[in-house]
Amino acid sequence: MPLSTQSQSEDVQDVLVANLDNARSLSNILKAITCKDHAIFTATANGLKVTVEDCKCMQANAFIQADIFQEFTLKDDIVVFQINLTVLLDCLNIFGGTPAAGVSTALRMCYRGYGYPLTLFLEEGGVVTVCKINTSEPEEPIDFEFSSSNVTNKVILLSESLKEAFSELDLTSEVLEITMSPSQPYFRLSTFGNSGNAHYDYSKDSDMMELFQCNRTQTNRYKMSLLKPSTKALAISCKVSVRTDSRGVLSLQYLVRNDDGQICFVEYFCCPDEEVEEG
Amino acid sequence: MKNVPCLLSSGVVTTISKLTKTCVLRLTPDNLFFILSGKVTNGGVGMWCELLQNNFFDEYQMEGVSSEFNQICLEVSPENLSRALRTVQCAKSVKIKLTKKHCACLTVAAELPTLSSASRVVTHDVPVEVIPRRLWQEFKEPVMPDFDVSIYLPPLKMLKNVVDRMKNLSNFLVIEANLNGEMNLKIQTDLVSVSTHFKDLGNPPWGPSQRGDPELLAEATVDIRKLQQFLVGQQVNPTKAMCNIVHQNVVHLILLHEDVSLQYFIPAVA
Numbered sequence: 001m002p003l004s005t006q007s008q009s010e011d012v013q014d015v016l017v018a019n020l021d022n023a024r025s026l027s028n029i030l031k032a033i034t035c036k037d038h039a040i041f042t043a044t045a046n047g048l049k050v051t052v053e054d055c056k057c058m059q060a061n062a063f064i065q066a067d068i069f070q071e072f073t074l075k076d077d078i079v080v081f082q083i084n085l086t087v088l089l090d091c092l093n094i095f096g097g098t099p100a101a102g103v104s105t106a107l108r109m110c111y112r113g114y115g116y117p118l119t120l121f122l123e124e125g126g127v128v129t130v131c132k133i134n135t136s137e138p139e140e141p142i143d144f145e146f147s148s149s150n151v152t153n154k155v156i157l158l159s160e161s162l163k164e165a166f167s168e169l170d171l172t173s174e175v176l177e178i179t180m181s182p183s184q185p186y187f188r189l190s191t192f193g194n195s196g197n198a199h200y201d202y203s204k205d206s207d208m209m210e211l212f213q214c215n216r217t218q219t220n221r222y223k224m225s226l227l228k229p230s231t232k233a234l235a236i237s238c239k240v241s242v243r244t245d246s247r248g249v250l251s252l253q254y255l256v257r258n259d260d261g262q263i264c265f266v267e268y269f270c271c272p273d274e275e276v277e278e279g
Numbered sequence: 280m281k282n283v284p285c286l287l288s289s290g291v292v293t294t295i296s297k298l299t300k301t302c303v304l305r306l307t308p309d310n311l312f313f314i315l316s317g318k319v320t321n322g323g324v325g326m327w328c329e330l331l332q333n334n335f336f337d338e339y340q341m342e343g344v345s346s347e348f349n350q351i352c353l354e355v356s357p358e359n360l361s362r363a364l365r366t367v368q369c370a371k372s373v374k375i376k377l378t379k380k381h382c383a384c385l386t387v388a389a390e391l392p393t394l395s396s397a398s399r400v401v402t403h404d405v406p407v408e409v410i411p412r413r414l415w416q417e418f419k420e421p422v423m424p425d426f427d428v429s430i431y432l433p434p435l436k437m438l439k440n441v442v443d444r445m446k447n448l449s450n451f452l453v454i455e456a457n458l459n460g461e462m463n464l465k466i467q468t469d470l471v472s473v474s475t476h477f478k479d480l481g482n483p484p485w486g487p488s489q490r491g492d493p494e495l496l497a498e499a500t501v502d503i504r505k506l507q508q509f510l511v512g513q514q515v516n517p518t519k520a521m522c523n524i525v526h527q528n529v530v531h532l533i534l535l536h537e538d539v540s541l542q543y544f545i546p547a548v549a
Contacts, residue, residue, distance in 0.1 A: 090444045
């Protein structure tokens with residue numbers, strides 16, 4: 001009851017109002033990008049983009065399209081604020097967050113504007129929780145200047161196959177080396193750990209490979225510690241697109257299907273660790 | 280003393296082991312009590328758990344110091360006791376005795392089922408300390424506080440979820456309730472304020488239902504960990520779960536199971 005009555009009168013002043021029947025759709029995808037506490041929320045008519053950065057060389061973005069929400073109202077063209085993501089996740093999962101038959105947590109999210117807290121109304125089984133999470137000055141997110149016109153190599157894989165590879169990766173290795181090439185070995189993941197070197201090769205004709213577009217042989221190394229958080233997104237995704245541009249910047253795009261079969265995206269950008277002589 | 284697995288299935292000892300490292304086991308001809316008196320050393324938390332002996336044991340014999348003071352008080356570690364009882368879960372029969380070995384012990388002897396005719400007996404000695412009579416007056420049933428509000432608790436599982444999340448965010452929690460069946464849990468920190476509102480919980484027929492405004496909230500701020508400890512052990516939903524609040528003073532939680540009653544006192548912090 002308070003969900004509908006309380007907010008009606010406040011609506012007038014809110015620059016952002018978003019309703020979701022199942023708060024899990026949001027919390028699941030946000031969980032996939034939690035590697036640092038601070039997250040930048042950017043709301044536009046298209047939907048919500050949540051950005052987390054680590055060490056200025058890795059960036060994770062979660063995109064939740066406007067039509068995932070049952071209501072998504074925006075008063076300004078763009079609304080940006082920064083928030084503590086860990087706190088937000090605890091709030092979204094206040095009723096436990098585990099799926100139970102026929103029970104889901106309804107969410108109404110309101111933001112009044114600069115300087116105001118983000119207000120969440122959560123309801124499950126007649127119990128209402130109101131959370132007011134303080135927002136802070138949004139930092140300018142790094143622009144990786146990753147444009148699709150500049151993409152050198154691109155493969156699309158079923159996540160299943162990459163999950164297998166990531167679960168077997170030697171985590172004692174400081175870096176993960178990714179080789180993409182129009183000729184052998186096509187797509188290779190390599191680690192250099194305490195117990196030796198390991199290579200994981202994908203043939204370009206594999207059933208797991210949905211698209212293979214490699215123009216030039218490219219080998220780049222990425223810090224394992226920066227890539228590790230992306231496995232959370234991998235775990236809930238069904239497809240992943242791996243792209244590199246001419247500078248070696250890595251883009252991982254995960255396609256995530258939520259409980260209701262709707263599609264969201266999680267994207268990672270990662271700078272290469274060091275230059276490797278190209279073959 | 281055979282029905283011990285029942286003592287386990289109701290999870291009493293396990294529950295208590297989650298609440299405190301040591302407590303007093305008081306034995307009288309009819310009852311067993313697990314007692315924690317609210318001392319400063321344990322953060323002022325108090326516990327009173329009452330079990331009817333004949334619900335748990337086929338045979339029960341005890342003899343106190345005298346017929347006038349027919350009781351035994353022991354200091355036990357519920358954790359050790361629960362571990363001993365857990366390993367005898369599948370036993371055919373269990374005997375618990377107070378024995379004198381190198382020190383006073385509760386000896387748990389279990390006869391385990393075997394395939395052959397030879398029987399197999401497992402014995403656990405749980406060291407205890409016998410408490411002299413002069414200290415007994417501490418272990419009286421706590422008087423029901425003169426509470427401002429008494430209310431039924433929401434489903435404990437949901438309460439636990441909410442308290443668990445709030446614990447991640449804050450160290451202290453405000454619990455407030457009124458005589459209109461409403462209860463709120465609140466936390467407030469620099470980063471976030473969260474309040475969960477339960478309604479239509481109902482108020483037990485006892486207590487101060489006549490006086491005052493039913494909407495008026497009584498509140499107490501408590502250490503979240505204390506409340507969480509209490510909720511951790513509650514796997515089984517009790518027949519009745521209630522909460523009494525003395526405004527800014529104490530939260531008194533009562534769980535009634537068929538054969539066990541548990542009272543828990545959490546003092547309010549300033």
